[in-house]
Amino acid sequence: GENVEQHPSTLSVQEGDSAVIKCTYSDSASNYFPWYKQELGKGPQLIIDIRSNVGEKKDQRIAVTLNKTAKHFSLHITETQPEDSAVYFCAATSDSGYSTLTFGKGTMLLVSP
């Protein structure tokens, strides 16, 4: 089955800095890579995703990159703000059939004012 490794487990940055979270996956059949943000006391929320036919995707201050050859994908947050503080999860799946979504273990991002 799929295995997703996520680093770092915690990340502290100053407001305005950039933050990068990295993930690797094992199953070459995976073709869909979503990122979820979980704020304290809430459920995970999908914030951005990327499919294997795309190398990069941006949405305002967040971007994701994918290197299919190396089986790496990353989340980049620029100009971080205190409200970006949360736990971020990467995930991978083959978006066909009934494959499950395999999550990384999460990164706790703390943005200090």
Add this chain to the structure above:
Amino acid sequence: DTAVSQTPKYLVTQMGNDKSIKCEQNLGHDTMYWYKQDSKKFLKIMFSYNNKELIINETVPNRFSPKSPDKAHLNLHINSLELGDSAVYFCASSPRARLGEQYFGPGTRLTVT
């Protein structure tokens, strides 16, 4: 306006008791899930249902029995609760064609004493 709702939000009970958690989604999705999030924030899939049919059971003890009366509802019944069942349980749903785009409920924090 709520997309995926769960009740109750908190559940405190004693070992050996039986309890249920209810989940409803108003997104028109065909597929629903139950996840368990442990104290280290690790998200693990428990069950997946598609149009009221069980699709995935990730080696969950048979003390856990999901029930889907219709495709908008997926309830979780737990028999003979154990200390190790203490966790946050999340319900989620997704469109059948995009299984990775999952929408999570707010979670139910179960504490077994």
